[in-house]
Amino acid sequence: MSFAADADHAAGAGPGPQDGPAPSGHLTAEEFRRQGHQVIDWIAEYWESVAERPVLSQVGPGQVRSALPDGLPEQGESLENVIADLDEILLPGITHWQHPRFFAYFPANSTPASVLGDLLSSGIGAQGMLWATSPAVTELEQQVLDSFAAVLGLPQAFSSSGAGGGVIQDTASTSTFTALLAALHRVSGGAARADGLGAGRYAVYGSSQAHSSLLKAAMMAGLGERSLRSLPVEPFTQQLDVAALDAAIRADLAAGITPVMIQAAVGTTGTGAVDPVRAMGSLAQEFGIWLHVDAAWAGVAAVCPELRWVIDGVGEFADSFVTNPHKWLLTTFDCSTFWVRDRSALIGALSILPEYLRNPASESGAVVDYRDWHPQLGRRFRALKLWTVLRSYGVAGLQQHIRAGVQQARRVADLVLQDEQLVFAAPPVLGLVTFRLADRPELAPAEADRLLLAAMHAVNASGIAYFSHAQVDGRAVIRWAVGGWRTTVDDVEIAWQALAAQIRSAL
Numbered sequence: 001m002s003f004a005a006d007a008d009h010a011a012g013a014g015p016g017p018q019d020g021p022a023p024s025g026h027l028t029a030e031e032f033r034r035q036g037h038q039v040i041d042w043i044a045e046y047w048e049s050v051a052e053r054p055v056l057s058q059v060g061p062g063q064v065r066s067a068l069p070d071g072l073p074e075q076g077e078s079l080e081n082v083i084a085d086l087d088e089i090l091l092p093g094i095t096h097w098q099h100p101r102f103f104a105y106f107p108a109n110s111t112p113a114s115v116l117g118d119l120l121s122s123g124i125g126a127q128g129m130l131w132a133t134s135p136a137v138t139e140l141e142q143q144v145l146d147s148f149a150a151v152l153g154l155p156q157a158f159s160s161s162g163a164g165g166g167v168i169q170d171t172a173s174t175s176t177f178t179a180l181l182a183a184l185h186r187v188s189g190g191a192a193r194a195d196g197l198g199a200g201r202y203a204v205y206g207s208s209q210a211h212s213s214l215l216k217a218a219m220m221a222g223l224g225e226r227s228l229r230s231l232p233v234e235p236f237t238q239q240l241d242v243a244a245l246d247a248a249i250r251a252d253l254a255a256g257i258t259p260v261m262i263q264a265a266v267g268t269t270g271t272g273a274v275d276p277v278r279a280m281g282s283l284a285q286e287f288g289i290w291l292h293v294d295a296a297w298a299g300v301a302a303v304c305p306e307l308r309w310v311i312d313g314v315g316e317f318a319d320s321f322v323t324n325p326h327k328w329l330l331t332t333f334d335c336s337t338f339w340v341r342d343r344s345a346l347i348g349a350l351s352i353l354p355e356y357l358r359n360p361a362s363e364s365g366a367v368v369d370y371r372d373w374h375p376q377l378g379r380r381f382r383a384l385k386l387w388t389v390l391r392s393y394g395v396a397g398l399q400q401h402i403r404a405g406v407q408q409a410r411r412v413a414d415l416v417l418q419d420e421q422l423v424f425a426a427p428p429v430l431g432l433v434t435f436r437l438a439d440r441p442e443l444a445p446a447e448a449d450r451l452l453l454a455a456m457h458a459v460n461a462s463g464i465a466y467f468s469h470a471q472v473d474g475r476a477v478i479r480w481a482v483g484g485w486r487t488t489v490d491d492v493e494i495a496w497q498a499l500a501a502q503i504r505s506a507l
């Protein structure tokens with residue numbers, strides 16, 4: 001992994017003082033090529049050897065910081081020095097998300113194709129805030145999101161050729177926030193934007209298992225924490241209780257409070273629960289409430305026709321839909337694809353036109369200016385990264401990756417089923433299995449929870465695999481999320497051996 005040691009690309013002239021930065025401080029084109037090759041070699045070697053590293057970083061607080069060089073150099077240094085510190089100081093402080101036995105949270109796949117696409121985008125370094133600031137940035141993004149929507153089986157209404165359209169956001173959190181702003185704009189007839197919000201006037205609905213970004217969106221939008229109706233879920237399945245939603249809407253209306261948005265979670269973060277989108281959608285339709293579907297992790301599974309149930313109801317009912325290629329779908333962070341059925345609410349909420357951004361193309365109305373589609377102005381050329389991934393894998397390759405994850409999760413589920421010490425905490429969904437210790441008369445629930453988490457932490461500390469936990473129906477559970485691009489069934493078996501051994505010895 002040593003950067004300086006690899007002289008293959010030095011074309012005869014090994015790295016030496018004469019190869020440092022040019023007097024301007026910029027690398028010469030020749031140096032950029034040489035160092036660029038070495039960086040790519042570094043990454044390839046990192047991936048090839050990552051399985052031998054402990055998944056979870058083993059450093060303590062302050063350990064990395066205290067090892068870092070003090071301050072900043074007065075004169076520029078060579079990249080070799082940076083890479084040496086990366087190897088020696090930073091890598092021990094990295095938790096390896098690309099490790100094949102990273103099973104915590106959700107996968108954050110950083111595949112070779114996506115890294116190359118990201119690099120090309122960085123090299124071009126274009127700002128796509130307006131169509132006019134680089135037409136290809138906008139038009140590729142429209143083309144990619146229209147075709148990706150078709151591959152996912154999303155409704156024609158979400159296509160840019162109709163009234164809707166798609167945009168790449170940095171994260172699902174931003175997508176949800178953006179959806180809420182558009183919903184607020186629509187429900188208030190534009191008044192929310194002009195006048196701000198009176199306390200206790202608006203309500204937002206989601207299940208108690210909804211991602212925290214929903215609460216955060218309500219806070220950021222000025223609705224206040226108390227605007228969020230955190231509704232109960234069905235036992236075990238963890239799906240939103242539709243009767244409770246119906247009652248909450250009616251109670252709010254009776255109290256003169258305006259319902260703004262219902263969020264349906266397709267694949268909750270805790271257990272992967274899929275809310276009843278169709279039933280929630282009928283309520284949204286009946287009361288004229290914006291329906292946002294948060295399918296950040298699970299939505300990409302719709303690339304497989306047999307998994308397209310994950311977007312059931314979206315076509316008929318959703319006003320907006322978000323899924324993150326930067327989780328399961330092989331695209332290095334950040335890349336969150338977000339679609340709206342009617343872009344006018346979105347643009348109505350977020351458009352601004354300072355003089356310095358005026359230009360004939362925008363004024364002609366013939367182009368899309370994505371700066372009106374999200375909170376920030378500047379935007380990266382993320383479409384190039386996603387396009388690189390989608391073309392590099394092809395639909396068949398994407399499907400193969402998703403199916404491999406589902407297959408591995410099935411193996412995890414089988415192992416849990418066959419172990420009488422364990423029970424599912426919720427139904428396994430796609431690439432996520434959640435489980436806890438089975439109830440036994442001699443083991444109090446709180447003690448069982450403590451033992452389970454101790455076993456999980458022991459595996460994490462061993463570096464063999466990495467799991468995270470959640471609370472489900474008041475009980476501690478282990479979440480086992482598969483879907484990493486380097487994960488094989490063998491990795492599942494190795495991780496299972498380690499976890500089962502810890503659980504046996506804890507009991």
Ligand SMILES: *Cc1c(COP(=O)(O)O)cnc(C)c1O
Binds near residue numbers: 106170213266
């Ligand atoms: C991961 C996740 C989010 C947050 O995603 P970011 O892109 O990190 O903001 C939101 N909702 C669900 C259901 C998630 O799984």
